[in-house]
Amino acid sequence: MGAEILTVENVGFRYGGTPVLRGISLRVDAASTVAVTGANGSGKSTLLHLLAGVEAPAEGSVRRRAGCRLALLPQRTSGIDALPLTVAECVRIGRFRPRRRLDRGDRIAVGAIMERLDLAHLARRRLRELSGGQRQRALVAQALVQVADVYVLDEPTVALDAANRRHVHDLLAERVRAGAAVVIAGHDAADAALADRTVRLAGIQGCTGTDASGQH
Template identity: 40%
Template sequence: MSQDTLQEHTELRMIIKFNSAYGGRMPEPSSTMFAASLRGVSVDYAGIIAVDAVDLDVAAAALTVIVGANGAGKSTVLEVLAGARAPSTGTVTISGVARAFVPQRSVVSDRLPLTVRDVVTVGVWGRLGHFRRVSRHDRAVIDDALERLGITDLASLPFFSLSGGQRQRALLAQGLARGADLLLLDEPTTGLDAGSARLIRAAIAGQVRCGVAVVCVSHDERLISDADEVIRMSRGRLVKNTHAEDLDGPPRPRPADW
């Protein structure tokens, strides 16, 4: 197997893991009104504290946006919520059984030999279980996700042939197809054309109306203005009642996978 082919399979397995039923671990049950809670969560990268003793409650059926300077720990918190990153200390409580994580589009390699429909179909794999084929219902869910993001006519095209905005819409459609209780999005509209950003914001609002808890890391002012709650982070910690211009501070060391 060539190095490129090995890389393709590795990246595909990573996407499947992100959108598996339990995000890699069985969630702890919760009887609260929150979709997820973090208590005393810290993440240590070889002595560098990326997230420092974070307590966070994610409201159900609401849009929570995490903001802050680059290197503040926002994406790391999102990965912990997704189950893609284990905390060094602290506890993670998830009330639903299904999570979907849509990473930044740069995570997905151009070498993946997938069509747009293939990418969206990955979203239903986590709930199919072993030996189950995609059913008529699953295909309807996939079709609905494609339609919501305006990419039905692109379904048969290779994923690598899409523009940046189209790729991000396909990745979000994958998250919608998961049918998750908790939808986690890392910079879903950054660098996109106005039309793609508008479709993504509309899809996010639609998920919240359907009772899904959505957590975004974002610098999109429109998305932030739509939020039910804005969580500000600085130097790995949550910051309360702080203006955005006060979040930057001195830069911290930043590991490559922060």
């Protein structure tokens, strides 16, 4: 395992006063993959939002290594699907930085990830014109085109066929070999099989921490 990138210590979270997570602790190291599993409603998406800083814990702490670059792929929503973006515009968002124009390196990176995920021929199509699997590939490309220390991905292969799942898994493995960490939440057994460690959330009832017994 590499150096520690993210640390979660005894974290709890509530929505409108209703507990969602309680007593969650985990560590995410460089060059490793962590799978977050559990039933619907167990708090998987919430935990990923806490890791990414989208939400703040009600108790406990989430610490990120200084200068940590994080890429988040949230669950797809109807709002995302309705955005008036082309596939190329959607992917390019992953390379945007404040006060900096996209350069040749950015354009090469965008083109390369679109080729890898079989999106190049869809570059000018709008997201709302695509199938569910095509839209999901565009969103995965937006996340993976980023240069990040940790990729936090919520159900990245949902709606994808077997061939496109393999393409995504290959890309994730490349990121890990290059030293990044990957955190994947979802139900897909093939996604979980990539992991060095599995964290199982049991929901707030009786949930006192994480099960990190799933070593591969």
